[in-house]
Amino acid sequence: MKTNNVILRAVVKLVVFIILTLAVYLFLSGHHSPGGGFIGGLVVAAALVLLFVSFDIETVRGAIPFDFKKVAALGAFISVTTGFGSLLFGEPFLSQTFAYFDLPFFGETELTTVTIFEAGVALVVVGVVVTIILSIVEDV
Amino acid sequence: MYTVNLAIIIPFLAAMIVPIIYKRIKGIHVGWFVFLVSTALFLYLVSYIPNIASGETYLYTFEWIPSYNINFITYLDGLSLIFALLITGIGSLVTIYSIYYLSSEENLSHFYTYLLLFMGAMLGVVFSDNIMVLYVFWELTSISSFLLIAFWYHRKSSRDGAQKSLLITISGGFGMLVGFIMLYVMTGTMSIREMITTISGFHDHPLFIPAMLLILLGAFTKSAQYPFHIWLPTAMEAPTPVSAYLHSATMVKAGIYLVARFTPVFGGELTWFWVVTIVGIITLFWGSFNAIRQTDLKALLAYSTISQLGMIMSMIGISSVALRHGHSMNMVIYTQAAFAAIFHLINHSTFKGALFMVVGIVDHELGTRDIRRLGGLATLMPITFTISIIGSFSMAGLPPFNGFLSKEMFFTSILSVRELHFTSEVWMGLIPVVAWAASILTFVYCMIFVFKTFLGKYQEEKLEHPAHEAPFGMLFSPIVLGLFVILIFFFPNVLGNYVIKPAMYSIFPQLGAEDLGQHVSAWHGFNLELKMTIGVIVFGAFLFIFLRHWKGLYNWILPEKLSFNALYGNSLELIEKVSKIITNSYMTGHLRDYMVYIYIFFIIAVGGTLLNTKAFLFDIEQYSTVTEFEWLITIAMIIAAISMLLVKSRLTAILLNSVLGYGVSIFFVIFRAPDLALTQTVIETVTTVLFLAAYYFLPEWKKEDSKKRSKIVNGIVSVAVGVIFTTIALAVQNGKLFESISSFYENAYELAGATNIVNAILGDFRAFDTMLEVVVLLIAGLGVYTFIKLKARKGDNPLEDK
Amino acid sequence: METLTTILTGVLVSVATYLILSRSVLRVILGTAVLSHAAHLLIMSMGRGLKSGEVPILTDEALSYVDPLPQALILTSIVISFAVTAILLVLAYRTYRETGTDNLFEWRGIKDE
Incomplete structure (x- = not known):
């Protein structure tokens, strides 16, 4: 797809970072307020799709040199393997746990194993959505 | 802890590794790895013999689906040990043989993967106590047999043979599953051991007889009993090591195992006795009758296997009488039939395995196994000739081979039927007569096997390769089996006391141990059994010498059109035709x-x-x-x-x-x-x-x-x-x-530490769903990618139909 | 409110059915997309009662929450239906490239190359 739209590009350059920040916020806040792995991943994917739509693919590819299939595979791998972690502690497959820690800068923080699982989910979502869109758009 | 469970799992694991080894390690034949696995399992199982012989049994439970009562329970007792030893022992010998039999251009990784798959499944069948688990392994043996028969899948006859065996054994298996479910409905347990203790209360249950017949259907289809025997001759399209292993020594005996295993459940019922015995006797006769007309050596052996299986089946049928009427002392004598059955089962595995390997050698070295083209090989292939003499004389029931002993015992048990007064004496007397006639025919085809192949005129112009002795690697396994044939004749009681007697406890748990043993001896006076054997030799020799004068009768009695094979073929065709018409009428393609x-x-x-x-x-x-x-x-x-x-x-x-x-x-x-x-x-x-x-x-x-x-x-x-x-x-x-x-x-906050309930459900309570969803998403992504990127290569022709 | 939502769902299902029965492959795919919207609304309305509580995020003040279970189910379903739509679209696209038509009736009987 050829697009040549200066205003769009200028805005996109700025907006993408805002979107990505929002994505990170949504991802991390998922435990206690709306958000989570799916949404975080989707918003990242949406930001990337926005980039691909407004710039040509080669440019963006150069800037973000990931193979998104591998990103997706890595995500699935993380999600599945975290499930086995609980087996080591004699718990059923995929049991999650959480604990509170006193960390410098953050104060009392809740750390959860769900976060790792959700990170996997997010990676899969990003990888798959971008792979799907790119596959179609590139195949000319 | 779960050592026996492991013994089942190990072949499956090995099957997974085989393709990797085949790909990575080029120098060593992948068969040696398989040999290692099966030999290790064999030796491991051998170490159980002393304890089993002293009456111990081993029970291991691995909870699989406890909520449905389906647990992976393995039960190692005398009966399962015999089968397991045959599976792993013959398996090892067959593997050695196959290493020399199959050329390295064949797809060895497939072959050995299937072989190990079969080994694991078969061990699963004999070790499982839970009937549902047993059923799963049972069907798995059918599937691996299907894969092995179709190993040369580019040949149409291989594919047809594989299809036939699959259709028949799997449909029998389905019947068996229904029977199992009925048993479960009756007794409320899935464990065979528990059924044996509780079944006596259910003899009048309306489902009792249907369950019995359905389970027998599974056993009969698997063990190629009349009229389901037709799959076994076509299954001979498989490579010869497979025929020697699955279709004579192990898989076809699964049906016998099942009947023996369920004898304590159903035994004592008259229906059980009649169905098992009569089907066995008919199969015995029909198999030996048909074996004579075969011109293909493997087909001859296939029919002889059918006949021998029928013989074993009928003995187990007779032995079930011992459980009738709460086992009085004078009924105990019938347990000897079961002893004879197991004894013959072991003997059959040794001599038939050797004979199959001999045929494989002939086929491999000469390029044909058609008796009309063979002859005069005795001097050219002396070792092969010796082994085939041992094997077929044992099969014919001649001394000094193990077949003689079990044949005599067979006569004893079949004669004992006369003393049962279940129906008119004429009918009861007919059973030994038919069995005796079948033994004569058995003698005839054994002689055909030896004399037509190895004696007579050598016709080199009809062979593809000139005759010469096979390499030692191929001869090794048949020699070992031949040695067993002779050793068992001289020391039958070692086998009897240490291996067969414990199995008898499993078949007759209701009876005391002291009643079950039996002393085997070659000479027990000039009694009726011996006279029968002499009669077999005299009449058999007579029939063999005048074979060409009466062979024409076959075409007159059994025209090809009326055989069960034709029935099977026609009905398959009809089903295909009708279903095509029906399907086309509504499957419009829109x-x-x-x-x-x-x-x-x-x-x-x-x-x-x-x-x-x-x-x-x-x-x-x-x-x-x-x-x-x-x-x-x-x-x-x-x-x-x-x-x-x-x-x-x-x-x-x-x-x-x-x-x-x-x-x-x-x-x-x-x-x-x-x-x-x-x-x-x-x-x-x-x-x-x-x-x-x-x-x-x-x-x-x-x-x-x-x-x-x-x-x-x-x-x-x-x-x-x-x-x-x-x-x-x-x-x-x-x-x-x-x-x-x-x-x-x-309660998300207490249980998962999260205040966002929806997210707690996704990530914690129902994380399994989410995980699978992620995997689905990944598959979808890869699917999209492949749809777009993968273009069909032009010029890829399917391999089918040569 | 439940009744109204359900009726809306019914309308969506009708429309989706009609689209799925049509000949153009794009219409069929749109039909499945509409069907999944309908399904989401249906699951939502099958819960403990719509609008009968607070947002399902635990706080000290709230007395009751709306049913969280349908929400979790729908969240999974949304993502899966996206994947399904993508697969179908790509399948249609690829078939169109190979056959030169997007008409389902013309696809029938096209020989595999």
Whole structure:
């Protein structure tokens, strides 16, 4: 797809970072307020799709040199393997746990194993959505 | 702890590794690895013999699906040990043999994977105590046999043989499954051991006889009993090591195992006795009768296997009488029949395995196994000749080979039938006569095997390769088996006391140990049994010498058209033809028609139920108020939806779909679902981009050019579906039958440390769903990628049909 | 409110059915997309009662929450239906490239190359 739209590009350059920040916020806040792995991943994917739509693919590819299939595979791998972690502690497959820690800068923080699982989910979502869109758009 | 369970798992694990070894390690034949596995298992099992012989049994439980009572329970006792030793022992010998038999150009990794798969499945069959687990392994042996028969899948006859064996054994297996379920319904347990203790209370249950017959159906199809024997001769299309292993020594004996295993459950019933004995006797006769007319050595052996299996089956049938009438002392004598059966089963595995390997050698070295082209090989292949003498004389029941002992015992047990007065004496007397006649025929085909192949005139011009002795590697396994044939003759009681006697405890757990042993001796006076054997030799020799004068009778008695094979072939063809006609009549190849079938079925079935149960009678209460804003969105969405049907441009349609999507996300906001609203909004955006990207390539849609009639049908169907759908949904909302389980999830903070309940459900309570969903998503992504990137290579021709 | 939502769902299902029965493959795919919207709304309305409580995020003030279970189910479903739509679209696109038509009736009987 050829697009040549200066205003769009200028805005996109700025907006993408805002979107990505929002994505990170949504991802991390998922435990206690709306958000989570799916949404975080989707918003990242949406930001990337926005980039691909407004710039040509080669440019963006150069800037973000990931193979998104591998990103997706890595995500699935993380999600599945975290499930086995609980087996080591004699718990059923995929049991999650959480604990509170006193960390410098953050104060009392809740750390959860769900976060790792959700990170996997997010990676899969990003990888798959971008792979799907790119596959179609590139195949000319 | 779970050592026996492990013994089952190890072959499967090894089967997984075989392709890797085959690919990585080029220097060593992959068969040696398989040999290592099976030999290790064999030695391991041998170490159990002393303990088993002293009457111990081993039980290991691995909970698999405890909520359905399905546990992976292995039970190692005398009976299963014999089979396990045969499986691993013959397995090792066959593996050595196959290393020299199969050329390295064959797809060895497939072959050995299937072989190990079979070994594991077969061990699973004999070790499983839970009938459901047993069934799974049972079908797995059928499947691996199918794969092995079709190993040379480019040959049509191999594929047909594989199909036939699969169809027959699997359908028998299904029958068996139904029988198992009936047993479970009756006794309430899936464990064979528990059934044996409780079954006595269920002899009058209406399901008792059907369950017995169905289980026998499974056993008979597997063990190639008349009239299901037709699959075994065609299964000879498999490579000879497979025939030696699966189709003579192990898999076909699974049926016998099953009958022996269920003897304590059903034994003592007259039906069981009659069905098993009579089917066995008929099979014995029919198999030996047919073996004589075969010209292919392997087919001859196949029919002889059928006949020998029938013989073993009939002995087990006779032995079940011992459990009749609460086992009085004078009935104990019938247990000897079971002893003879197991003894012969072991003997059969040794001599038949050796004979199959001999045929494999002949076939491999000379390029043919047609007796009309063979002859005079005795001097050219002396070792092979010796082994075949040992094997076939043992099969014919001559001393000094193990077959003589078990044949004599067979005569003893078959003669003992005369003392049972279940029906008129003429009928009871007929059984030994038929058995004796079958033994004569057995003698004849054994002589055919030896004399037509190895003696007579050597005809080199008819062979593909000139005759010469096989390499030692191929001779090794048959020599070992031949040695066993002789050793067992001289030391039968070692086998009897240490291996067979414990198995007798398993078949007759109700009887005391002191009644079950039996002393085997070669000479027990000039009694009726010995006279029968002499009669067999005299008549057999007579028939063999004048063979060509009466062989023509076969075509007269058994024309090819009337055989069961023809029946099978014709009915298969008929089924194919009829199902093709039926299928073609409604499978139009149009998606729309299929969807219409589905929807019409939905309308009739669900709508009919709705009318029938009067579930559509409900009053519409307003649960919560509807604001004007909500009305507005609803109406907007309805308008958007309906205009999707009418718009001319697909771009508009895509955008209208987005309108619906965003509408849904507004509803999510109203319904207090922030996570959903966020996700739906983003997904809708991405979906629209996706549609537009595809839209860029797809052609503009044309106006629907369907006929007016089908448009009307479509319209009616869609409205009806919508109406029924709405009615059901409203009815369901009206009649809530039980409390929602959702309140459990409101403990999210205590249980998962999260305040966002939805996320706690996704990531913690129901993380398994999420994990699988992620995997599905990944598969979808890869699917999309492959659809786009993978172009079909031109010029790839399918391998089929040579 | 439940009744209204359900009726809306019914309309969506009708429309989706009609689209799925049509000949153009893009219409069929749009039909499945509409069907999944309908399904989401239906699951939502099958819960413990719409708007009958607060957002399902635990706080000290709230007395009751709306049903969280349908929400979790729908969240999973949304993502899966995206994947399904994508697969179908790509399947249609690829078939169109190979056969040169997007008409389902013309696809019938096209020989595999």
